[in-house]
Amino acid sequence: DRAAVPLGSIVRLGGTATVGGVDFAMIAGPCAVESYEQMSASVAMAKAGGAVALRGGAYKPRSSPYSFQGLKDEGLRIMAEIRAESGLPVVTEVVDAETVDLVAEHADVLQIGTRNAQNFTLLRAVGQAGKPVLLKRGFGCTVSEWLQAAEYVLAAGNPDVVLCERGIRSFEPSTRFTLDLSAVAVVKHMSHLPVIVDPSHGVGHRHLVKPLALAAAAVGADGLLLDIHPDPASALCDGAQALDRDRWFDLADALRDVLTSL
Numbered sequence: 001d002r003a004a005v006p007l008g009s010i011v012r013l014g015g016t017a018t019v020g021g022v023d024f025a026m027i028a029g030p031c032a033v034e035s036y037e038q039m040s041a042s043v044a045m046a047k048a049g050g051a052v053a054l055r056g057g058a059y060k061p062r063s064s065p066y067s068f069q070g071l072k073d074e075g076l077r078i079m080a081e082i083r084a085e086s087g088l089p090v091v092t093e094v095v096d097a098e099t100v101d102l103v104a105e106h107a108d109v110l111q112i113g114t115r116n117a118q119n120f121t122l123l124r125a126v127g128q129a130g131k132p133v134l135l136k137r138g139f140g141c142t143v144s145e146w147l148q149a150a151e152y153v154l155a156a157g158n159p160d161v162v163l164c165e166r167g168i169r170s171f172e173p174s175t176r177f178t179l180d181l182s183a184v185a186v187v188k189h190m191s192h193l194p195v196i197v198d199p200s201h202g203v204g205h206r207h208l209v210k211p212l213a214l215a216a217a218a219v220g221a222d223g224l225l226l227d228i229h230p231d232p233a234s235a236l237c238d239g240a241q242a243l244d245r246d247r248w249f250d251l252a253d254a255l256r257d258v259l260t261s262l
């Protein structure tokens, strides 16, 4: 019963940026941190399009061990530098319990990726790190398993969890995963936690990001996590799903129209 669901929580990301409540939050940036110059160009793009926070992976859990694995601690240092210069909070993934403290020193928000969504040791560790957590849904997890994963962070003493739907595995190969927008409505009904959507990793193709992003806003998501890149053709990670400047600005404009019409 909707009346039994507590009012939605608002999670502070850093500075004045929040997720949940009345504002729709866009977190944008490249899939991976590649260089200071790339991040500097990315944060300018992100800000100009209205993002409240910058994303970028320093540790990249890739399917293949031969793919770019991220700049690791050097990537964290770049993120921290860009954060200091731009004033935008930064979101980055932490892939194991050993590096939680290091990542927490450099980032405002700790992202748990889909492949670690049920790594309970890691979930407990980020629950004690004193930073908000962006928890991706495991691509093989039910909504209930996803919410129980969030409970590991909450039970460890951290109330600041943002859920992120990023697509689940299905039999359909035309998108990278199957973005489960119905899960947004389900989670909104079941939980007080804010929920955002990552259409970039969900669909895997930039031409499909806009329609799914608009649909996420319409279905009641509290925000979006988006891959943008100053030069997607040169991206070291997931370039096919990254929005270039024009596509990002076009999406941001279209989102404003959808959000005002709701």
Ligand code: PEP
Pocket (backbone or CB within 6 Å): 031, 057, 061, 093, 112, 113, 114, 115, 136, 166, 198, 201
């Ligand atoms: C990411 O957001 O950088 C990422 C790797 O996403 P996911 O864990 O959803 O694949």
